[in-house]
Amino acid sequence: xxxxxxVSLYYGDGTHMLFLESAAIFLLAGMFIFIPVRHHKQELxxxxxxxxxxxxxxxxVLVGALPYLLLSxxxxxxxxxxxxxxxxxxxxxxxxxxxxxxxxxxxxYYRMQTHWVxxxxxxxxxxxxxxxxxxGGMQLFRAETPGPMKDAKLTPRITETAKALWLVYLTITVVxxxxxxxxxxxxxxxxxxxxxxxxxxxxxTHNDSFMYWNSPALEAIAVFFMFMAGIxxxxxxxxxxxxxxxxxxxxSELKAYASLLVAFIILATFALYLTNTFDGFAxxxxxxxxxxxxxxxxxxxxxxPFYTWPSFVALLLIFVAFIGGCAGSTxxxxxxxxxxxxxxxxxxxxxxxxxxxxxIPVKYEGRPTSATVMDAVWGFxxxxxxxxxxxxxxxTATGLDLVTSFSTVIACIANMGPALGEAGLNYASLNDPAKxxxxxxxxxxxxxxxxxxxxxxxEFWHA
Numbered sequence: 001x002x003x004x005x006x007v008s009l010y011y012g013d014g015t016h017m018l019f020l021e022s023a024a025i026f027l028l029a030g031m032f033i034f035i036p037v038r039h040h041k042q043e044l045x046x047x048x049x050x051x052x053x054x055x056x057x058x059x060x061v062l063v064g065a066l067p068y069l070l071l072s073x074x075x076x077x078x079x080x081x082x083x084x085x086x087x088x089x090x091x092x093x094x095x096x097x098x099x100x101x102x103x104x105x106x107x108x109y110y111r112m113q114t115h116w117v118x119x120x121x122x123x124x125x126x127x128x129x130x131x132x133x134x135x136g137g138m139q140l141f142r143a144e145t146p147g148p149m150k151d152a153k154l155t156p157r158i159t160e161t162a163k164a165l166w167l168v169y170l171t172i173t174v175v176x177x178x179x180x181x182x183x184x185x186x187x188x189x190x191x192x193x194x195x196x197x198x199x200x201x202x203x204x205t206h207n208d209s210f211m212y213w214n215s216p217a218l219e220a221i222a223v224f225f226m227f228m229a230g231i232x233x234x235x236x237x238x239x240x241x242x243x244x245x246x247x248x249x250x251x252s253e254l255k256a257y258a259s260l261l262v263a264f265i266i267l268a269t270f271a272l273y274l275t276n277t278f279d280g281f282a283x284x285x286x287x288x289x290x291x292x293x294x295x296x297x298x299x300x301x302x303x304x305p306f307y308t309w310p311s312f313v314a315l316l317l318i319f320v321a322f323i324g325g326c327a328g329s330t331x332x333x334x335x336x337x338x339x340x341x342x343x344x345x346x347x348x349x350x351x352x353x354x355x356x357x358x359x360i361p362v363k364y365e366g367r368p369t370s371a372t373v374m375d376a377v378w379g380f381x382x383x384x385x386x387x388x389x390x391x392x393x394x395x396t397a398t399g400l401d402l403v404t405s406f407s408t409v410i411a412c413i414a415n416m417g418p419a420l421g422e423a424g425l426n427y428a429s430l431n432d433p434a435k436x437x438x439x440x441x442x443x444x445x446x447x448x449x450x451x452x453x454x455x456x457x458x459e460f461w462h463a
Contacts, residue, residue, distance in 0.1 A: 008106035088114030090446035093202020093300035093417030112195040119199025119330040176225045200330040202300025202417040230297035230325030298332040300417030307424030321416040332415030412441035
């Protein structure tokens, strides 16, 4: 609560008491929980890591909703406050606030701060800066870090790995803020949008997002840093430590990520141009580049309300969010590496029809992929699609139309934000049961399905 409190005092927006009250409540609640068990020590197992991660995220989201509840204008219900907090910390960027421009500056800053903290992960942050968490670090890190390649460590100790990732994260954020400032934003907007960009969040300090500036220079800066945020942060760290760009050029997932972006940009550009959505090819290309990169990295910034575009383009962008960025990035979605492995598996099955006796391994970066990894990828894919289908049906049962239902579920489970139908402008008009379901979708997507669903298995609690 300290940074938004300082922002409030600096700008004199009158919300400082809101953050002081929230801080006092959090401090008292934390002491009440911590003091009785402060001397208790017990080694954490891997399954404990899943439980701690899920409970920590829920706790942070719930306490993070308090400033929204205490806000006098606009007045938010409990469901709306939790929705906004969940959307912020899971870096989804779906908002129920209808007039962002009217928010006090400190509250707008607080929204962006939730993005930035959630972007790299609450638990990774805790492991990096709280030396009291000397036990269970690897268990927590495995449960928190996205993607199938979770066991690789950049440094011998897990705390050093977490610190290294946060150092890279902070450095890129500072550079992004400086670039926005030089591109024409004022300092406040530059800092806030750097938080949202590097976290792949999507919240903006203005209702019109990047339409507010209508600046090709700022859009180019945003595209570059959204692209960087969608890359595995391990690659950023290796490139920084070795002072070499080689790690970027040899990574197969990054190559696939860049190739998919180029393909979708070309497709969207021609679709916008041929449907006369914009005047001229250059303008179509400008909007296609920004919005495709924004959606595939699951950031959610917009230069135009794409829910008003031709159905083909709008649907393309929604489905692009399914893929997401690279594993180990702040992006949501399925992750490019899983899509690559699924494609390889599908091609192998086709080849097996031609050569039934052939032994054809699924290879990644020239090496055969273990059956364990492929089983996990197929399991994730099934759970992702099944969760999407079930929640879509549940939303339609609450009274939402089909387009709104399926697009909001995709937008939330992929942590992308912008949707179609009733949620095209914002999520304020949705009913409370729908918002609760979408909160679950956001957390499910942020914790990558397994971490949350494993708690629902009876076997988890029997040993």
